[in-house]
Amino acid sequence: MIERKIVHILSHNVVMTKLSSGKNSIAFGKGLGFQKKPGMVVDEAEVKQEFLLQTSEVLEHYEHILHSVDFKIIGVVEEVIAFAQGHLEGRFSETIHSALVDHINLAIERTKRGIIISNPFTFEIQHLYANEYRVADRSVAFLNEHLDVELPQDEIAFLAMHFHSARQRKKVGKGLGEVKLIAKVLENGKKLGFRFDESLPTVLFISHLKGLLDRVQAERTLSNPLLVQIKDEYEDTFEKALIFAEWIATGLNKTVPLDEVGFLTMHLERLVERQDSLL
Incomplete structure (x- = not known):
C-alpha cells in the first residue's frame, strides 16, 4: 500500500503529496486539505482523483x-x-x-x-x-x-x-498551429466565393477539415473509388478543392493526395447545398 504525505496544502480539496514510492502527486478529494498540515498522511479512501508528477x-x-x-x-x-x-x-x-x-x-x-x-x-x-x-x-x-x-x-x-x-x-502551440491553418483556409476560401459562418454546414465542413489535416499529418489518407466521377461531375468545385489542398499542403508541408481532394470536393458541394437549403 502506497503512503501519501502532504507536502503542500493548495486548497480545502487539493494537496500536493509525496508518495512512499518516491513520486509526487496532486491529489483531489472533498475536504482533503481541510484542517490538515504538511507531513500528515492522506487517507487513500479520501482521494477521488490523483495526478502523478513523474518526471524531474x-x-x-x-x-x-x-x-x-x-x-x-x-x-x-x-x-x-x-x-x-x-x-x-x-x-x-x-x-x-x-x-x-x-x-x-x-x-x-x-x-x-x-x-x-x-x-x-x-x-x-x-x-x-x-x-x-x-x-x-x-x-x-x-x-x-x-x-x-x-x-x-x-x-x-x-x-x-x-x-x-x-x-x-x-504542446499548446502545435494545436494552435492547426487552428491557425484552418482559420487561414476558411478565410482564403471566402475569396473563392464560399460562405463560412456560424451555421451547421460550416461546422460540419470544419469537422471534415480537421479530419483531413489529421490524416495528412499521420499519412493515413483515404482511397476514393469515385474520384474520376467526382472530377467529371463537379469540375469547377474540384478545381477550387485543389486550391484548398494546396493551402493545406503548404501549411503542413505535406502532400494532399488527389483522393482526398475528391472528398474535399464533395464536402464543398454539400456545404453550398446545405447553405442554400437554409435560405
Whole structure:
C-alpha cells in the first residue's frame, strides 16, 4: 500500500503529496486539505482523483510555480483541471498543471491591469474542440467565482486549447498551429466565393477539415473509388478543392493526395447545398 504525505496544502480539496514510492502527486478529494498540515498522511479512501508528477522536469516546473504563484490560484486551477479531467476522455498530460496555473496567473494579472488579449481563433476552436470548449466555459465561470475576477470570454478558447493539448499529449502551440491553418483556409476560401459562418454546414465542413489535416499529418489518407466521377461531375468545385489542398499542403508541408481532394470536393458541394437549403 502506497503512503501519501502532504507536502503542500493548495486548497480545502487539493494537496500536493509525496508518495512512499518516491513520486509526487496532486491529489483531489472533498475536504482533503481541510484542517490538515504538511507531513500528515492522506487517507487513500479520501482521494477521488490523483495526478502523478513523474518526471524531474515537470516537478521542477511545478516547484517554480509553487514559489511564484498564490496558493489560492494554484488550488482553484487544480480543481478546474480535476473537473476537466472528469468530463473529457483521455488522460491528461502532467505538463498541464504548471502550464495552466502559469497561464491563469498571467491572465488574472492582465485582467486586473485592464489588459485584454483577444483570441482571433475563438470561432474555430469552439467548433473544432466543442467538448473542450464546453468544459472550458464552465471552468472560466468557476475561476471567476472563486478567484473574484472577471476573465474575458476569449479565455474560454485559451483554456479549451490547453485541455485539448493535454489530452493529445502535445504542446499548446502545435494545436494552435492547426487552428491557425484552418482559420487561414476558411478565410482564403471566402475569396473563392464560399460562405463560412456560424451555421451547421460550416461546422460540419470544419469537422471534415480537421479530419483531413489529421490524416495528412499521420499519412493515413483515404482511397476514393469515385474520384474520376467526382472530377467529371463537379469540375469547377474540384478545381477550387485543389486550391484548398494546396493551402493545406503548404501549411503542413505535406502532400494532399488527389483522393482526398475528391472528398474535399464533395464536402464543398454539400456545404453550398446545405447553405442554400437554409435560405
